[in-house]
Amino acid sequence: MGMPTGGFRGDADGQRTEAIQTGGRRRRPSGRGGRGPGGPGGPGGPEGPGGRGPRDPRDFDEDDEKPRRRRTGWKRFLPSWKILVAAFTVLAAGTFGMIAVAYANTPTPTATQAEAVAQGSAIYYNDGKTLIAKVGTPRVILDNINKVPRHVQDAVIAIENNTFREDSGISIPGMIRSVWMTATGQQLQGASTITQQMARNYYDGLSQEVSFKRKIKEIFVAVKLDKEMPKDQILLQYLNTVPFGRAYGIEAAAQAYFKKHVEQLTPEQGAYLAARIQTPALDADAPRLQARFKDVVNAMAKLDPAKYGNLPSTAKFPKTVPERNSNELGGLKGYMVVQVMQELKTRMNLSPDQVRSGGYKIISTFDKKLMQAARKAVIGTTSSLPKEIHAGLAAVDPKTGRVLAFYGGEDYVKDNWNEPFDSYKQAASAFKPYVLAAWLDAGYSLNSFVPGNKTVPEELPGTKPIGNSHNVGSAINVTTATADSVNTAFASMAYKLDEDNGTIGQLSAVKQIAEEAGLGKQRMEDDVKAHKYAFSIGSALVTPVEQAAGYSIFANEGKHVDYHVVKEVRKDKEVVFPERRDEKQVITPEAAADSVAAMEEVLKSGTARGKGIGRPAAGKTGTNNDNKEAWFVGFTPQISTAVGMYREQCVTKKGKIVQPVNANCPETPGGKPSKKYGPTNRYSEPREISLGTGIEGATYPTTIWRNFMMEALAGKPVEQFPPKAGLGSPENIVPSPTPTPSPEPDDAGFPTDFPTDFPDDGGCYDGGPGCDNGGGDGRGFGDDQGHGGGQDGGPGGDDVPLNIPNGGPAALPTGSGNGKSGSGA
Incomplete structure (x- = not known):
């Protein structure tokens, strides 16, 4: 018998299976051959109740049911829609649950939280009782909304929140927009409704910071407030707390801009104040403010057409009264207020706005008696000098760093330049004590011999030749070099310290002590790079208050405390910002004691002889080249005081010398309004010139210092400096021949070859x-x-003059x- 085309093959059980051709494609067996597994309750077999046997999943026919296709590519990672719906439902339920919990846990602000809102602060002298000045924008608190005319209320509502009287404390569209934009970082939007703004302005815990967290909390508080407070009360608190520029609150603003009580305001004036809410810093007639005013009157017409429909066509931008000059900064107190405000910002992170609205009691370090003594000393000594000459004085308690007194000018409003804090001038020879301190701290002696006529080495690296104006001998001891301010000696001492430290040209030891004594680190580093060993004789720029505090390392046994003008800050009788005393041991007490011994000779036998104050005192004079700058810095154990003087002329671009206006070089001719000249194109600029004949460190600055110290210490106990330590063994850094020692001072403090x-x-x-x-x-x-x-x-005579140009x-x-x-x- 012939074999069919497909042929036969034997199954494992001896049965034959036919391979059937279908359309030329081979079809695998369907799984019917042989006996299937027994079905429940019946024998096996192709037609038996056991049904078909297991089907090979690879066997299929066009007529068979197709298996589900598997997903490929990125579609494999997509969850089914059922999973998405379930996840969204769970997420939504959780979110709303968390919101409900957060809302329930958000406390309604209490009245006690708002007690100090926008209360002005007060600055006192160091006794905590004597007032210097009150700072803060004026405020008048209204107790009844009926005192605010309806048209003023409507002006505010129309431009700020026209649904205020009907909404629930929030604007749903505005809220969604604001939260979305804040969350996505597109724009940090502030509060929108009046209730939200009131909550932000009035209650603690809702800061002015714009953030998503604060926005959510603000919304919760606004909704709760709207439920618990009448609308009129919310509006009243809002109008009492909102800033208007010259004043906080609607009543104070009405008085500040129109010299009226709020109930007397016209609709136009009410619209003007409403316009200022979002633009409080603008000038009274600024174009932006005028545009905002038009927006307000248009919004009023839209809010109540029957009442305000004609207002846009009839309203005129109202005239305001001139702003009264604030008495806050007038006179001497302005300099004190500004220094206090600056320190509160830099050391305590309190902005001026926070101070003016925080209700703080600020106790400064200033002593009223000493402030008056400082003014008297400067004015009394310099009144006959040309007005071009400037003098600044600063006095610091060397043990605490407190600035006890200063004189920087007569009236801050007229001249806001505070001499002892703002004037950076070359220290000249008043810098040399820092070299002396480094010398002694390194273990050298006051009795060591140092060069008198020329530096050692004669050529100092990177430095033009340094010399003296006359012969002081080939070698002198360090005490004499200090008393007579010998340039060559101090430059050579600085070089010797560098040589010992392996830091030639870096003046590392001197620079480190100057920096740790409070002189600006970057300034010191820059000056060393520019001037090398001229740094040792005073090329660096310093201020009087820095010098007064810097010399505390001598008056306070080697310790330095950063100078400061704020003693403490209180709020509600509690100290919220205590005094900061950053103390550091800069040199050893022994080095400080020997430094003092040398500087005492300045007043006894040196450049400032004859200017003693009848009690132990020490100091150093300083004069710059051509007498451009003159200094005296001196101290007792109780007070360290620095006096600096310089002279400036006001010169136009064409070289014409013009008179200062209120001690300032005029920006415009005569200080009058000008279209051509202004802050960016000044009519005149200051040019420093010589102080003139007879004004050197040993004259006027020392006299000012003496007059101040005599009055400041009157009635105070006489305190002694620690005894001289006598550090080190005498060494000689001068090339041979061996020098003849300078005469030692006798008990009266003068060299023995001088009459006592x-x-x-x-x-x-x-x-x-x-x-x-x-x-x-x-x-x-x-x-x-x-x-x-x-x-x-x-x-x-005075110092070897110093100027280091180029x-x-x-x-x-x-x-x-x-x-x-x-x-x-």
Whole structure:
């Protein structure tokens, strides 16, 4: 028998299975062959109750049911719609549940939380009782909404929240828009409804910060407030707290802009104040404010056409009264207020707005008596000098860093330049004590010999030659170098310290002490890079208050406390910001004691001789090149005081010298309005010039210092400095031959080859204090070593003048004096 085309093959059980051809395609067996597995209750077999056997999933026919197709590609990761619906339902339920819980847990703000809202603050002297000034925008609290005319209420409602009287405290469309844009970062939107704004302005916990969390909390609070408070009360609290620029609250604003009570305002004036709510900082007639005013009157017409329909066509932008000059900053107190406000911002992170509306009691470090003494000392000493000459004084408690007093000007409103805080000038020889401190702190002695005529080495790296204006001998001890302010000695001492430390040209030891004494780190680093060893004789820029605080390392046994003007800040009788005293041990107590011993000689036998105050005191003079800047910084254990002076002329672009306006170089001719000149194109600029003959560190600055200290310490106990420590062994950094030691001072504090008692019969002698007739040789070298007499018993010469233009010291001219016939300074 012939074999069919498909052929036969034997099954495993010996049965034969036919391969059937269908349309030329081979079809696998359907699974019917042989016996299927037994069905329930019947024998097997192709037609038996057991039914078909298991079907090979690969076997199918066009007529068979197709199996479900498997997803491929990215579709494999998509969940089914059933899962999505279930997930959304769970998420929505959870979200609404969390919102409900958050809403329930949001407390309704209480009245006690708002007690201090927008209350002005007060600044006091250091006794905590004597008022300096009240700061803050005026506020008048209304107790009844009926005191606010309906047209004023409507003006505010129309522009700020026209559904206020009907809504539930929030605007649903506005809320959705605001929350969405805030959450997505498109724009941080503020509160929208009046209720929300009132909640934000009035209650603690709803800060002015614009954030998603704050927005949600604000919404919850607004809804609760709307349920618990009448609309009129919400509106009244809003109008009492909203800022209008010149004032907080609608009543104070009415008085500030129109000299009226709020019940007397016209619809136009009410619209004006409503326009200011979103633009409180604009000038009274600013174009943007005028545009906003039009928006308000149009909104009023839309809110109540019957009542305000004609207002857009009839309303005129109202005239306001001139702003009254604030008495907050007038006179001397303005300088104190500004310094306090600046420190509150930088050290305590309180902005001026927070201070003015925070209800704080701020106790400053200023002593009223000493503030008056500072003014008296400066004005009394300089009143006869040209107005171009500026003087600043600062006094600091060296143990606490508190600024006890300063004088920076007569009236802050007229001249807002605060001399002791704002004027950065070259320290000149008043910087040398920091070199002295580094020298002694390194273990060297006051009795060491240092160069008198030239530096060692003669060529200092990166520095133009440094010298003195006259011969002081080849070698002198450190005490004499300090008393007579010898440039070559201090530059050589700084080099020796660098040599020891392996930091040639970096002045690392001196710079570190200056920085730790409170002088600006970046300024010190920049000056060392620019001037190298001229840094050691005072090329760096400093302010009087920095110097007064810097010298505290000598008066306070080597410790420095950062100067500050805020003693503490209180609110509701509690101290919320305590005093910050950042104290650091800069040099050893022994180095401080020996530094003091050397600087005492400045007042006893040196450049400031004759200017003692009848009790232990020490200090240092300083004068810049051509007498452009003059200093005296001196201290007792109780007070460290710095006085700085300089002179500026006002010069136009064409070189014309013009008179200052209120001590300021005029921006416009005569200080009058000008279309051509202004802040960006000034009519004149300051130019520093010489202080003039007779004004050096040892004269006017020292006299100011002395007059202040005498009054400041009157009636105070006399305190002694710690005894001299006598650090180190005498060393010699001067090349041979071995120098002859300088004479040591006797008990009276003067070299033994000077008379201990100066003649008071008109006799004068070379090197001693000046006489009224200007005796002596009259040459007055300007280097703290003058040999001539100054007028009215003044001392001899002053510092080696210093100016460091373009990277190096200028020539060292001789100083000018103030003797009648001589020139000793």
